[in-house]
Amino acid sequence: MQLVLEKRAERSNTIALVSPLIAIGLTIVTMTILFAILGKNPLLALHAYFIAPLTDSYSLQEIAVKATPLVMIAIGLSLCYLANAWNIGAEGQFLIGAVAGSWIAVKTQGTDAGAWVLPAMFVLAAAAGALYALIPAICKVKFGASEILTSLMLVYVADLFLDYLVRGPWRDPQGFNFPTTAEFDPVATVPLLIEGGRLHLGSIIALLVVAAAAILLGRTIKGFEIRVVGAAPRAARFGGFNANQLIILTFAVSGALAGLAGIIEVAGPVGHLQPGISPGYGFTAIIVAFLGRLNPLGILIAGLFLALTFIGGEQAQIAMKIPLDVTKVFQGILLFYVLACDSLILYRFKLVFPNRQVASGTH
């Protein structure tokens, strides 16, 4: 007797709908075991992770703030993944966007520059993110170099470049030698939505991005091309769709969104440029994209959920001394379960009895 996979005659829509929920359920079961192994009360830990952050206004706002970059980056990545282009360097594009936007903030510091500063920072950040993402895309299209490896290598390069700037030319002279720029001027800061709160304009921008992506994928020819090239490359070639052009386009869009997310993070919640501005948003966004089934609305929900795990992880660390790395383990396990459950949309398990097969002489 043997358990084997068998292709379903058609994809199961029921499983497609419930698979993220099954995945989250299985992850929580696994985490319960992990908490028990770590010697922490699993119920208290789960409460700190998933319930406590939902009970006060500050944490709720903080979830929206953390979800903002995750959703923006994941929307861009989902376009890439739908078109079968593997951009995994969003972290680097995020950092380069943050650096490019900060350049305007640093150069206008202390001048009487007007309200144009913040929009200009956004535009420059998006452009820089897009250009940075175009490097692996062009290497892929022109030379056939694996975009997975090149986009990832550029994350390390971007990280070192940011490090150089804040330790060298852009370091705040009054910063007690800390590697950081001076606090950005008010005109170079993302406005808050609630006075004295945490929620900022970036969350609105993220919602607009979700809406735009939903329209692009659901209502336009370009969106249709992206989906066909990824799902059925042969059919796309017969349809005359240019796969290379779509790789360039989806990389540029996802780079621009990651870059924009980068400057919103720096000019918003952080307030200055420094190393470590991202707790791995660019990588967590990959999980968000898959958990959200590469669907804009799904990504919005998945982004909020993963933001919850960031906030919950911080609270669990403070309240119960649970290491922050547990959050990363959680995210990794979640991605595994999501992928495994997704497999059951196309396949199902079947028990086979090898002996009987031989006896019947079929196959």
Add this chain to the structure above:
Amino acid sequence: MELIEAIILAVLAASTPLLIAATGELVTERSGVLNLGVEGMMIVGAACGFGGAWLTGSIFIGALFGIVAGALMSLVFALMALGLAVNQVATGLALTILGIGLSGLIGAGFVGERITPAVHLYIPGLTDMPLIGRVLFGEDAFVYFSIALIMSVWWFLYRTRAGLILRACGDNHVSAHALGYPVLRIRTLAVMFGGACAGLAGAYLPLAYTPFFIPGMTAGRGWIALALVVFSSWRPGRLVVGAYLFGAVTILQLHAQGWGVGIPSQFMSALPYLATVIVLVLLSRARTGGSTAPAALGTVFVPDR
């Protein structure tokens, strides 16, 4: 002279983890499976390897811990990518994300601890020879093992029947299956060999390279190992050349920083990563007459029954 000897020794030390990890991935990819989780398996191997050595005081047991940890991680990958036919790229990424978290969790108790690093060979007379003595007869066991490993892999792939079958699975899994070979079982073994090598490569870092563990100490070496496999055109001979070249780039940039060349240290540190991008572009461009990659690399295979 002393400086040249020191540089060669440093290059060998920096190249060894790349060579071991890339050797494992070469075998995995030759069987048709693309496991992008090398970085994750390496960092877990580093944490477990250091933990094993710190608890028992034995470098050998530490290395075994690293090997087992890497193999276990790759088994998770095999269950997903081979057992459940999940997209290999996404599964590999998940393995890396999980590995980085797990290593932080495992290694949290060891940060700041030190161990006695692996001893170096010493043969009186031979090791004392100028210039080549320490290079040839004064290395730690990992360096010799890595060379024996890649030679055995070459022999296995090209001189044994099992190696031929493994390559057949990587080039055409449908035909291999039709001939009656258990494609998924062979691939699982190849993936686990890759995982064991990645775990050992990771364990090398805290056991021999630096005698302590820091989170994230693999610093992208797993990804560079993946690039090396592409660089080698999936051939063991070229893999050795590639690994030592990359080790040399790493060491030269470190020395250049030490000599006070007027270039910011961050730019020098970025060199190995930039070199990887440039090499990938140049190599992919040079290959006009079709790809040399295993034909079935990264594709899902669900046997028809």
